[in-house]
Amino acid sequence: MSAVALKEQELKQRLEPILVRHGRAPSGLIPIMQDIQAEFGYLPREAVEEAARWLKIPLSKAYGVITFYAQFHLKPRGKYVLRVCLGTACHVRGGEKVLEAVSQELGIAPGDTTPDLRFTLERVACLGCCGLAPTMMVNDQTFARLNPQKVKEVLAQFAES
Amino acid sequence: MPALEEFSRRRHELMTRRASAPGLEIYVGMGTCGLAAGAQAVWDAVENELRERGISARLVRTGCIGMCESEPLLDVVRPGEPRITYGGVSAEAVPEIVEKHVLGGHPVEEHLIGQITDPARPYQELPFYSKQRRLVLARTGFIDPRSIEDYLSVGGYGALLKVLTSMSPEQVIAEVTRSGLRGRGGAGFPTGRKWEATRAANGRKKYVVCNGDEGDPGAFMDRSVLEGDPHAVLEGMMIAAYAIGADEGYLYIRAEYPMAVRHVRMAIEQARESGLLGKDILGTGFSLDLHIKEGAGAFVCGEETALLASIQGERGMPRPRPPFPAQSGLWGCPTNINNVETYANVPAIITNGADWFAAVGTERSKGSKVFSLAGKVARTGLVEVPMGLTLRELIFDVGGGIKEGKRFKAVQIGGPSGGCLPESLLDTPIDYDQLTATGAIMGSGGVVVLDEDSCMVDIARFFLNFTQSESCGKCTPCREGTKRMLEILTRISEGKGEPEDLDRLERLARVVKDTSLCGLGQTAPNPVLTTLRYFRDEYLAHVVDKRCPARVCAGLREYRIDPQLCRGCLLCKRSCPSGAISGERRQPHVIDQTLCIRCGACEATCPFGAISH
Numbered sequence: 001m002s003a004v005a006l007k008e009q010e011l012k013q014r015l016e017p018i019l020v021r022h023g024r025a026p027s028g029l030i031p032i033m034q035d036i037q038a039e040f041g042y043l044p045r046e047a048v049e050e051a052a053r054w055l056k057i058p059l060s061k062a063y064g065v066i067t068f069y070a071q072f073h074l075k076p077r078g079k080y081v082l083r084v085c086l087g088t089a090c091h092v093r094g095g096e097k098v099l100e101a102v103s104q105e106l107g108i109a110p111g112d113t114t115p116d117l118r119f120t121l122e123r124v125a126c127l128g129c130c131g132l133a134p135t136m137m138v139n140d141q142t143f144a145r146l147n148p149q150k151v152k153e154v155l156a157q158f159a160e161s
Numbered sequence: 162m163p164a165l166e167e168f169s170r171r172r173h174e175l176m177t178r179r180a181s182a183p184g185l186e187i188y189v190g191m192g193t194c195g196l197a198a199g200a201q202a203v204w205d206a207v208e209n210e211l212r213e214r215g216i217s218a219r220l221v222r223t224g225c226i227g228m229c230e231s232e233p234l235l236d237v238v239r240p241g242e243p244r245i246t247y248g249g250v251s252a253e254a255v256p257e258i259v260e261k262h263v264l265g266g267h268p269v270e271e272h273l274i275g276q277i278t279d280p281a282r283p284y285q286e287l288p289f290y291s292k293q294r295r296l297v298l299a300r301t302g303f304i305d306p307r308s309i310e311d312y313l314s315v316g317g318y319g320a321l322l323k324v325l326t327s328m329s330p331e332q333v334i335a336e337v338t339r340s341g342l343r344g345r346g347g348a349g350f351p352t353g354r355k356w357e358a359t360r361a362a363n364g365r366k367k368y369v370v371c372n373g374d375e376g377d378p379g380a381f382m383d384r385s386v387l388e389g390d391p392h393a394v395l396e397g398m399m400i401a402a403y404a405i406g407a408d409e410g411y412l413y414i415r416a417e418y419p420m421a422v423r424h425v426r427m428a429i430e431q432a433r434e435s436g437l438l439g440k441d442i443l444g445t446g447f448s449l450d451l452h453i454k455e456g457a458g459a460f461v462c463g464e465e466t467a468l469l470a471s472i473q474g475e476r477g478m479p480r481p482r483p484p485f486p487a488q489s490g491l492w493g494c495p496t497n498i499n500n501v502e503t504y505a506n507v508p509a510i511i512t513n514g515a516d517w518f519a520a521v522g523t524e525r526s527k528g529s530k531v532f533s534l535a536g537k538v539a540r541t542g543l544v545e546v547p548m549g550l551t552l553r554e555l556i557f558d559v560g561g562g563i564k565e566g567k568r569f570k571a572v573q574i575g576g577p578s579g580g581c582l583p584e585s586l587l588d589t590p591i592d593y594d595q596l597t598a599t600g601a602i603m604g605s606g607g608v609v610v611l612d613e614d615s616c617m618v619d620i621a622r623f624f625l626n627f628t629q630s631e632s633c634g635k636c637t638p639c640r641e642g643t644k645r646m647l648e649i650l651t652r653i654s655e656g657k658g659e660p661e662d663l664d665r666l667e668r669l670a671r672v673v674k675d676t677s678l679c680g681l682g683q684t685a686p687n688p689v690l691t692t693l694r695y696f697r698d699e700y701l702a703h704v705v706d707k708r709c710p711a712r713v714c715a716g717l718r719e720y721r722i723d724p725q726l727c728r729g730c731l732l733c734k735r736s737c738p739s740g741a742i743s744g745e746r747r748q749p750h751v752i753d754q755t756l757c758i759r760c761g762a763c764e765a766t767c768p769f770g771a772i773s774h
Binding site: 025026027028029030031033034064065068069070071072083086087088089091092093124125126127128129130131132133135140141142143144145 | 194196198229230232376377378379380381384416417418419454456457458459460471472474476477478533535536537541542543573576607609611615620623624627631633
């Protein structure tokens with residue numbers, strides 16, 4: 001998603017099917033936010049405002065929930081989200097070194113996005129692939145048994161496409 | 162009841178077909194771990210070979226059979242022959258396997274890792290499997306989790322039929338109670354008693370909820386079950402719903418497990434199409450619908466009251482109990498919450514009876530437990546062992562001991578809520594109460610093995626760092642206590658600790674344990690308390706000798722140059738940001754420890770491997 005501010009018209013068009021699909025029950029707040037994020041790559045403020053109005057809940061409540069969960073992002077994110085696992089098994093098998101290598105290769109710190117909006121780097125607590133530690137996910141794809149050298153190869157796959 | 166008869170007939174046909182004429186079958190393990198190791202390329206290669214050579218075979222996509230270390234896995238079953246398993250298969254190895262084995266009947270030695278003659282006890286010749294007892298994982302790796310036909314063909318939904326046609330809700334609860342099944346999510350509450358309480362509670366509407374928010378770092382049991390056998394979890398939930406009188410339910414699954422979410426979603430749709438979900442199921446008058454809620458990344462949502470808040474669209478914060486969810490859960494209605502593995506145990510208990518289940522295990526812990534074996538153990542993977550097996554057997558017989566001939570130091574069991582146990586406690590049997598007595602807990606099943614290269618202070622700090630950042634902030638002991646404990650541990654690992662810190666840490670840990678609101682805070686100190694109890698000498702080395710025996714803690718490293726290996730090339734001297742290295746060209750260099758900031762730059766630059774810490 002580009003960082004250019006979304007035009008109101010376009011935003012409404014993309015948002016409406018999501019809101020209609022989930023209805024107006026307040027319990028839909030989290031699934032609606034998940035779908036908005038899937039659509040826009042992050043949670044644009046205008047979309048959150050619109051959703052809060054739709055659900056008839058205060059904006060403060062919507063933000064209270066959004067900021068509670070690690071999965072929600074208020075800023076645009078990269079096309080490829082890298083999640084480097086630092087769970088127990090990865091920790092004892094060198095996960096930190098993998099994170100360091102990715103961070104160095106991309107020139108960004110964990111939590112940040114490259115200026116060209118290609119990569120976002122995150123640390124996660126466990127991807128559930130402990131048998132193949134250390135691991136990392138690129139969007140929905142999991143890469144296993146990593147080391148700093150293999151990190152370069154993985155990143156090269158996504159550098160241009 | 163025509164719908165019921167129709168469904169039974171379909172199920173029987175599928176079972177007969179599977180039992181009678183098994184043709185040529187090829188299996189590829191395509192769970193998340195298989196795919197991470199490259200199973201998609203193997204699958205494509207097999208598909209390609211079969212097409213090019215015009216071979217007709219059933220190509221099956223299965224979940225994880227547990228041998229993570231040997232992924233990607235490929236199995237070949239020729240009619241009337243045992244199932245032969247290949248491990249570490251690459252796309253390049255496929256043509257040879259197809260040529261020699263599939264067509265020629267001669268298994269290829271290379272990549273061969275075992276065979277299955279009896280699906281109930283796979284790979285009896287492999288030490289990794291011979292002590293396992295697979296009740297929950299009986300079907301993962303054998304069926305296509307995306308096909309309800311496959312599940313039906315191995316007898317799936319038989320327990321549901323039995324319950325709907327011949328058992329009253331009270332009889333179901335009595336059977337589960339008598340089996341001795343206890344919650345597999347951590348605390349081990351008796352499942353039958355939970356169901357009974359929910360059934361007895363007043364309320365016109367009741368819910369069943371499945372906790373699939375497997376958040377413990379180092380654990381992937383529930384992911385494998387949801388990915389590899391989703392219908393078993395649904396069947397368990399349906400039976401629970403029937404028993405307690407619920408007509409609606411939710412599966413709360415971590416969003417970090419996209420394949421698990423996909424497979425469960427497919428399973429729910431298939432069950433609905435087959436008439437197993439919806440109104441008046443199979444004409445029996447029983448109604449139930451199930452929904453998925455994806456977790457949004459908060460560890461505390463594994464706590465049941467926080468999970469319920471999250472389903473309701475709120476911040477996932479726990480609340481005091483009582484009232485328990487059995488009395489007042491989702492939207493104030495009586496709600497039964499069990500975890501994935503608990504539900505997955507239910508169908509087999511109903512089908513085979515409580516006595517069959519209770520025959521496995523110890524006096525107060527019945528059945529089996531699935532563990533994810535990870536860390537410095539030789540054979541990592543997903544294993545299911547009978548309760549009562551000792552930790553030693555689990556790590557050394559099933560897991561094959563420590564990698565690369567290193568020495569065992571500790572086993573971390575139960576994740577951030579569990580503890581680290583030393584060698585002297587390895588003969589503790591896997592049993593809820595006996596594990597609790599050591600200061601650890603059974604937990605959900607994460608087992609991470611640590612060797613001599615792991616620092617116990619570092620491990621304690623690792624878990625505290627995790628629980629501290631996951632603390633929801635509602636109650637003070639957990640919010641503030643974990644933060645202060647982490648500060649002390651960080652101080653110790655940086656070499657700035659003092660002997661009094663150990664007592665401070667222990668006192669604080671006890672307060673947090675005793676006074677926190679929910680399970681997260683009440684168990685967060687366990688990794689600290691167990692390491693203090695069993696590995697106090699390591700803490701003392703850090704605070705008194707200012708030394709990290711495992712050489713892990715960065716602040717306590719001492720970099721040294723081996724004069725035998727040093728060629729005096731000056732590279733390290735130039736790389737040192739603090740000017741701590743001195744020496745002339747072609748002469749061995751030395752590091753001034755008082756100036757060294759332990760950044761490791763010299764070690765990284767040295768082309769001769771002369772610098773170590």
